[in-house]
Amino acid sequence: MMSLSALDIVIADDHPIVRVGVKAFLAEQPIRFRLVGEASSGGELLDVLHSTEHVDVVITDFAMDDGGQDGLRLLRRLRQLYPSIRIVVLTMLTNAALIRSVQALGVRCIVGKRGLHEHLALAIEAAIKDRPFLSPELATLLEETSEAQINSDCEDAQSVLSPRQIETLRFLRSGMKVSEIAAVLNRSKKTISAQKKAAMAKLGLTNDAQLYEYLQNNFER
Incomplete structure (x- = not known):
C-alpha cells in the first residue's frame, strides 16, 4: 500500500x-x-x-x-x-x-x-x-521481439556484423583493450576503434557500459 x-x-x-x-x-x-x-x-x-x-x-x-x-x-x-x-x-x-x-x-x-x-x-x-x-x-x-529472437540475439548480431567486427567484439568480450587487440591483429588502434563503433551502432548500443552488458549476456567468447 x-x-x-x-x-x-x-x-x-x-x-x-x-x-x-x-x-x-x-x-x-x-x-x-x-x-x-x-x-x-x-x-x-x-x-x-x-x-x-x-x-x-x-x-x-x-x-x-x-x-x-x-x-x-x-x-x-x-x-x-x-x-x-x-x-x-x-x-x-x-x-x-x-x-x-x-x-x-x-x-x-x-x-x-x-x-x-x-x-x-x-x-x-x-x-x-x-x-x-x-x-x-x-x-x-x-x-x-519474439522469445526466439531474444534468445538468439547473439546469432542475430553475427548476421548483421562483419567478420572483423565480430572478431573485435570477441576480443573485447575476453577482456582485452582496444590497444591490445590492435597489437594482436596487427592493425591500428583507429581501425579497431572504428570497428567497435560500427558494431555498436548496428547493435543499437550507445556507450561502453551498454556494450559491456551486451557482450556479457548475449555474445559468446
Missing part, C-alpha cells in the same frame, strides 16, 4: 543533466516525492544507501560508466542488500534481451529516458505497488 507521506527517493545517474532533470521533476511534487540522496555511479549509490536512514525508491540509470560496476551486477546487489527498496530503472537500451535480463532480476519498472518526465511518476507508483511498468516504446519493443 502506498504511504500517505512523501516517498523517500534516491537517484543515480552518471549524467548530471539527467540528475538535474529528475530532481526538478521530483521537486515539482513535494507532497508525493522527497529526494534524500543522489549518486553519479553504482559505487556511490551503494554508499548513499548505506548511510541513508530510510529509502522507499531508487531511481537508477542502467548503464553508468562505473569502472566495472555493470548494470546487472548493480541491480543484483541492490536486490540482495536492500530487498525492501523499490527500483525504477532509467535506460536508453533498445536491446530486448537486456531488458528481459533486468526483468529477470525482479526489477520490473523500466523507463526510457526519452519519455522520462511523462512516465516517471507512473513508474514510481507502480514500483511502490509492486506492479510492472514499461515505457510504451519498451513495451512495444518486447511485443515486437
Whole structure:
C-alpha cells in the first residue's frame, strides 16, 4: 500500500543533466516525492544507501560508466542488500534481451529516458505497488521481439556484423583493450576503434557500459 507521506527517493545517474532533470521533476511534487540522496555511479549509490536512514525508491540509470560496476551486477546487489527498496530503472537500451535480463532480476519498472518526465511518476507508483511498468516504446519493443529472437540475439548480431567486427567484439568480450587487440591483429588502434563503433551502432548500443552488458549476456567468447 502506498504511504500517505512523501516517498523517500534516491537517484543515480552518471549524467548530471539527467540528475538535474529528475530532481526538478521530483521537486515539482513535494507532497508525493522527497529526494534524500543522489549518486553519479553504482559505487556511490551503494554508499548513499548505506548511510541513508530510510529509502522507499531508487531511481537508477542502467548503464553508468562505473569502472566495472555493470548494470546487472548493480541491480543484483541492490536486490540482495536492500530487498525492501523499490527500483525504477532509467535506460536508453533498445536491446530486448537486456531488458528481459533486468526483468529477470525482479526489477520490473523500466523507463526510457526519452519519455522520462511523462512516465516517471507512473513508474514510481507502480514500483511502490509492486506492479510492472514499461515505457510504451519498451513495451512495444518486447511485443515486437519474439522469445526466439531474444534468445538468439547473439546469432542475430553475427548476421548483421562483419567478420572483423565480430572478431573485435570477441576480443573485447575476453577482456582485452582496444590497444591490445590492435597489437594482436596487427592493425591500428583507429581501425579497431572504428570497428567497435560500427558494431555498436548496428547493435543499437550507445556507450561502453551498454556494450559491456551486451557482450556479457548475449555474445559468446
